[in-house]
Structure formats: C-alpha cells, structure tokens
Amino acid sequence: MSSDLISIARSGTRAARVALDVTANNIANASSEGYVRRSASLTEIAVSSVSTVPSAINLAGVHVTGVVRNADLFRQSEVRRTGADAARANAELQGLENVEAAIEQTGIYTSIVDLEAAFQQLLSDPTDGSLRAAALEKSRNVAQTFNVTAQSLDAVGEGLRFEAQDGVDEVNRIAAELARVNLRLTRSADLSSDQTALFDQRDKLLQDLSRHADVSTGFAADTGVVTVKLGGSAGPALVDGGASGTLAMAKAADGTVSFTLDGNALAVSSGALAGKGQALAQLASSRAGLDAIAGDLVTTINTVQTGGVDLAGNAGQPLFSGTGASDIALVATSGNAIATAPAGAGANSRDTANLVALRAAIAAANPAGAIDGVLFEVSSAVAARQVTRDALESIASTARVALQAQAGVDLDQEAVNLVRFQQAFQANGRVIQVASDIFDSILAIR
Known part of the structure; x- marks a missing residue:
C-alpha cells in the first residue's frame, strides 16, 4: 500500500x-x-x-x-524607492558642499574687501608710493583670487561629472547583468534552489541600480523575469527580457549634464545621478554669478580709470583685462598707473576726485555684496539639503529595517x-x- x-x-x-x-x-x-x-x-x-x-x-x-x-515585493520596492531618494539627496548635498568650499575657502570676499580698504587708504595721500603699491597688490590679489575660485569650481564640476559618468557606466553594467539573470531565469526550474539564488541576485542588482537612478519594475508571474524602466513607469525600458539598453551622458556648455537612453532623452529624477545633476546645475549658477561679478568689477574700475589721469599726469589706462573670473588679470605694472586725479590734472596731483569716483562706482557695483549673495545662496541650499537628506535617510533606513525584519x-x-x-x-x-x-x-x- x-x-x-x-x-x-x-x-x-x-x-x-x-x-x-x-x-x-x-x-x-x-x-x-x-x-x-x-x-x-x-x-x-x-x-x-x-x-x-x-x-x-x-x-x-x-x-x-x-x-x-x-520575499515581499512591496517592501523591496519601498527600499528601492526610498533608497533612490536618499542617494539623490546625499549626492546633491556632497556636491553643494564642495561648491560652497570652493567659493568660501579661496577668500574671494576678503580679497574684494581688502581692495576697497586699500583704495580708502590711498585717499589719505594719493602720491604716496607705498599706498599705491599696496593698492596695486590688492588689485592683483583680487584677480588671482577670482582665477583660483574659478579653477576650484571647475575642479568641482569635473569631479561631479567624473562621478556621474562612473554612475552611468555602473548602470549599464548592472543592466547587462540583469539581462543575463533574466535569461538564466527562463531556463531555471520552478522553486529550485538555483532559481531562488537567481532571485536573490536579481533583487540585489535592482537595489544597486536604484542607488543611481529611479527605476520602475515589472515581474513576469511565471518566470520572475524583470522589466526595468528608468525615469518612472512612463520612462524607456533599460532591461527587457534578455536585452539591455545603453545609458549615456552629455555635457552642456555651462557644465551641466543630461542623459539619454539608447539615444532618447531621459529625465532622471532620483538616485545619485539626479543628485549630481542638480549639484552641477547649482554649480553652473554659481559659476555664472562669479563671472558676472568679475566682469562687472573689470568694467567698473576700467571705466573710471580711463576717465582720470595717473600720477605722471597721463590719461588713465585700464587696470584689468578679461571678462570673467577665469581670465581676469591685472595689466598695470606700477602703482603709479592708478588714476586718482581727474582729467586735466597735472603730474603728482593730490586731487582725489577720480579716486573718490572709483570708490563710489565700486560701492554702487557692490562686488563684495554680490559675492556674499552667491555664498548665501549656496550655503542656504546646503542647509536645506542637509535637512532633506537626514529626513530621507531616516525614511530609507526604516524601509530597510522593515524589509530585513520580514525577509x-x-x-x-x-x-x-x-x-x-x-x-x-x-x-x-x-x-x-x-x-x-x-x-x-x-x-x-x-
């Protein structure tokens, strides 16, 4: 029996x-x-x-x-979603902190304040050689500090783009691995130990992928084969069965980046790639602001300079050349070139009318305040992103704990x-x- x-x-x-x-x-x-x-x-x-x-x-x-x-598909999906949000916030915060450090640590604000103070001291004796030399040296320091700040911001941008490209390469690698796992799943026996190991590998690859970009997933009920879309459920397919797409990154003229999937434009709203893209956008804004401040300073000082006469009684010449932070340079070679006297004054004139006009023009342009505004914008963004990052990290941690408790x-x-x-x-x-x-x-x- x-x-x-x-x-x-x-x-x-x-x-x-x-x-x-x-x-x-x-x-x-x-x-x-x-x-x-x-x-x-x-x-x-x-x-x-x-x-x-x-x-x-x-x-x-x-x-x-x-x-x-x-396994719980809902909890796994929550871990991917919350993890992507936390990765975006963390990547953006790190980028913004680097931008803030690049502007603040170079001392650009202090150099502009020192230049204004040097011109103020020159008012006391416009013919004093040491005061003129000090003013010229402060002018050179301003130009060099703008150059260093621009270079520092460019270095931050290069670093962010390098990391973003590394993330793009990682997305393509994971996509290829997922396609291979899909092919193996179609050949594995139902409920076998090999199939469960493939499911583990599949889920881990999906979680790794979600750290870089927002993903939407669909699973075949019979085989467990996954279809992955980037940019949400309406986005293009990155993995479909045994085939995987190719993610690419392009750099714009202002240093920002954009993404395409198999040549089609892609909007990435979450994950580390989105965070680095947002940080690069803020960097481009700060860089443009820095260039505008440098250009305004060059125009302001040179305009007043050419309207007066130098210590030798000659028509004033531009102190600076360049149009932005990266190419601003001091062209005057001597403190005597500073046009402190008004047009028509003789040599060694103690008339400070043109120097007064120069200080008034600088005060009106307010480059120090503009730099402070750029710094305040970045610092405010950093403070706000810290709060957001901490909140999203807490949410992601809760989701991971819930999944761990269940699975x-x-x-x-x-x-x-x-x-x-x-x-x-x-x-x-x-x-x-x-x-x-x-x-x-x-x-x-x-």
Whole structure:
C-alpha cells in the first residue's frame, strides 16, 4: 500500500532532510547582503480510498514542493524607492558642499574687501608710493583670487561629472547583468534552489541600480523575469527580457549634464545621478554669478580709470583685462598707473576726485555684496539639503529595517527549526524501525 508506515516515514525523512538543509543554508548566509530567508514548501500526500467509502481520503505522507523565498515585493520596492531618494539627496548635498568650499575657502570676499580698504587708504595721500603699491597688490590679489575660485569650481564640476559618468557606466553594467539573470531565469526550474539564488541576485542588482537612478519594475508571474524602466513607469525600458539598453551622458556648455537612453532623452529624477545633476546645475549658477561679478568689477574700475589721469599726469589706462573670473588679470605694472586725479590734472596731483569716483562706482557695483549673495545662496541650499537628506535617510533606513525584519534571517528562529527538523528526521527514522520490527514479528509467526 502506498499509505503504509514505511512510505509515510520515508517521505517524512526526505522532507525533514530538505528542511534541515534549508535551515542550515539560512544560518550560513545570515549576514550575506541581499540574502532572503528560505523555507521548505511542504504539502500532504493524499490518495483516494478504495474502502467501503470511495470518497474517503487517506493521508500518505508529505511531499516537498520546493524551496520558497520569504520575499515581499512591496517592501523591496519601498527600499528601492526610498533608497533612490536618499542617494539623490546625499549626492546633491556632497556636491553643494564642495561648491560652497570652493567659493568660501579661496577668500574671494576678503580679497574684494581688502581692495576697497586699500583704495580708502590711498585717499589719505594719493602720491604716496607705498599706498599705491599696496593698492596695486590688492588689485592683483583680487584677480588671482577670482582665477583660483574659478579653477576650484571647475575642479568641482569635473569631479561631479567624473562621478556621474562612473554612475552611468555602473548602470549599464548592472543592466547587462540583469539581462543575463533574466535569461538564466527562463531556463531555471520552478522553486529550485538555483532559481531562488537567481532571485536573490536579481533583487540585489535592482537595489544597486536604484542607488543611481529611479527605476520602475515589472515581474513576469511565471518566470520572475524583470522589466526595468528608468525615469518612472512612463520612462524607456533599460532591461527587457534578455536585452539591455545603453545609458549615456552629455555635457552642456555651462557644465551641466543630461542623459539619454539608447539615444532618447531621459529625465532622471532620483538616485545619485539626479543628485549630481542638480549639484552641477547649482554649480553652473554659481559659476555664472562669479563671472558676472568679475566682469562687472573689470568694467567698473576700467571705466573710471580711463576717465582720470595717473600720477605722471597721463590719461588713465585700464587696470584689468578679461571678462570673467577665469581670465581676469591685472595689466598695470606700477602703482603709479592708478588714476586718482581727474582729467586735466597735472603730474603728482593730490586731487582725489577720480579716486573718490572709483570708490563710489565700486560701492554702487557692490562686488563684495554680490559675492556674499552667491555664498548665501549656496550655503542656504546646503542647509536645506542637509535637512532633506537626514529626513530621507531616516525614511530609507526604516524601509530597510522593515524589509530585513520580514525577509532577513532570525538566528533564534532558525535554531529552533534546526532542532525541530532534526527531531522530525529522527522520529521518522524511528517509525521506519518500528514498522520493520512489526513486519519481522509478523513474519516470525508460525
């Protein structure tokens, strides 16, 4: 009979052995990143009765239907979504902090204030050579500080674009890996250990991908093959079955970046790529503001300079050349070139009318205030993004904890299972022994 003791016990030992293997695998991989707890799926074996009651059902043991992952698609999706938001905020904040440091640490604000102070001191004695030399040196310092600040901002931009390109390359690598996993899933047996391992690999790749960009996923119910779209559910497909697209990045004239997927424009709103794109946008704004301030300073000083005369009584010449922060330069070679006197004044004139006009023009242009405004804009953005980043990190952490509690390995529970299935294995072995003893006793009857 299929429902005899030996058959039932044999199915029980097989089920207990599979459950022990699954439990041991859970314990061994408890700390492995991306591992999802498994459990053995067991069903009772029922057979139709041939007794006087044809509709009766006899239980004939247990059958192992497969190994099941304790995965929750909703929680996994939440981890990807919240993780992408946190990665965007963190990447943007890091970029903005670098922009802030590039402007603040070069001392551009202090150099402009020092130049204004030098012109103020020159008012006391416009013919004093040391005061003129000091004013010229402060002018040179302003030009050089603008140059250094521009170079620092350019370096920040290069760093952000390098990291963004590295992220693009990583997205393409992950997409190719996901396409290969999809192909293997189509060939794997349902509920097999190989299939569950592929599901783990698939889910980890999706989580890694979500750190770079916002992804939308769809899963085939029969095989678990995933379709991945970038830029939300309406975005283009990055992975479709065994095929993967190619993400590319392009740099604009102002240093900002844009993305395309297989040549089609793509709007990335989350993930580290979006954060770096937003930081580059702020960098471009700060860089444009810095260039405008430098250009206005050159125009303001040179305009007043050419309207007066220098210490030798000659018509004033421009002090600076250039149109922006990167190319501003001091062209005057001597402090005597500063046109402190008005047009028509003689050599060694103590008339400071033109110097007064120069100071008034600089005060009206207010380059120090403009620099302070650029710094304030960046600093305010940094402060705001810190609050946003902390909040999003907290949300992402909560989502990860919820997923871990649901899909992670509880060593205490696994230890209980280990004892329970071991006892079940021993008990079924004992049933086989008892059945064997019963049959031996029957056969020994004379």
